Amino acid sequence: MKFMAIADSDIGIVKDTNQDSLLIKHADTQRGEVLLAIVCDGMGGLTKGEVASATVIKAFSDWFDTELEYELENPDMRVIGGKWSLMLKDLNARLLEYGKQCHTNLGTTFTGMLFIEDNYVIVHVGDTRAYQIGNEITQLTTDQTFVAREIERGTMTPEQAKKDKRRNMLLQCVGASEKVEPEIITGTARCGSYMLCSDGFRHEISAEEIRQALAPERLVNRQTMHKKTTQLIEQIKARQEKDNISVILIKAS
Template sequence: MHYLAIADTDIGNVKLTNQDSVLIKHGETEKGEILLAVICDGMGGLEKGELASATVIRTFSKWFDEELPHELEKLDLQVIAGKWDFILKDLNLKISEYGQSQNVRMGTTFTGILFVEDKYIVVHVGDTRLYHLGSYLRQMTTDQTFIAREISKGTMTPEQAHTDKRRNMLLQCVGASAKIEPEIIMGTIESGAYMLCSDGFRHEISESEIYESLNPVNLVDRDAMHSNVKYLIEKVKARQEKDNISVILVKVN
């Protein structure tokens, strides 16, 4: 496998700080290229959301550098999934305790994917998303939100959810939940591209608009990837999105 990966983030129209944090770690090993991509959308008073998301990103960057080489000696994605689950639950406790000491509620979403050999593992908390772009755009993660739960129960339509004031209400958030149970997904890598994004990116554009710009055919190199993502970010801002806006795009060859 060969990967082209880019990340773009924008403070947006309203907020004074960018509480999103993104990470791409790309390496060459005996097992071929490996790539880790993580996106976190922080929440909290003052700059505490930024601190929460950055803390999680630093932890996973350190894991990639220091722990992953040992995992590759006897690769088992189930074991890695369990360790990521433990790391996030430990971070949930530590961020929560720090927030209480500062008298502020703070936390972050988490969506991370590791590509190794011909497999991937995804771990997810909150409403940042992972998509696959192949012959169409497919959402891979499940939003852990009030409105997603209501839609799945049939008590709310997607059209109602789009304008519902509770659309940003998270059911799970690292650092702001009493306990978390991350979603874990494993599978075989497909050709095309994978996109991670914060909710600020997707509120004001349609899936068809995303696919039109980020169809893998259009992603010929990093410059094209950056250009097409920035085009969508500017479109989102022009439609008066109030949140921070972040995207990671990984093309698989």
């Protein structure tokens, strides 16, 4: 599998700081190209959200640089997902302790995706998302939010959830929850597009608008990929999205 990947982030129209943090790590290895992509959304309602998201990103960047080569000897995506889950639990404890020492609250979501050979693993906490885009657009992660839980229970419709004031209420996040239980997803990588994004990217545009703009056949090079994501970000801002807006776009072929 071959990859092109780009990242774009915008502070948005309201906030003074961008609390989102993004990471792309791309390497040629004995098992072919390996790609790591992560989106972390520092909690906008909490102080020092950018510290939380950047701390988590650094930990996983270091993991890629120091631990990946050992995992490539006999890669097991489920095992890697378990190790990432333990890392996030440890980071959660460390950030909680830091917050107590500083008398403050801080937290971040996490959606990370690793491709090795023809397989991927996603580890997920919060409401950042991963999508697969081809002839259709498929959400690969499950939002860990109050409204998503109520939709699953049948007490709220998706239309009601979009307008509900509690739509950003997370059930867990790294650094602000006593315990975190990350979602681990494994799958077979297919040719097409993959996208990771913060919630600010997806509130004001539809899944179909994303699919049409980021369909894999349109993504001929990185310049075009940046152009497409930048156009979407400007469209989102024109629709008055108030959050930071971040996206990672991957073309797999």
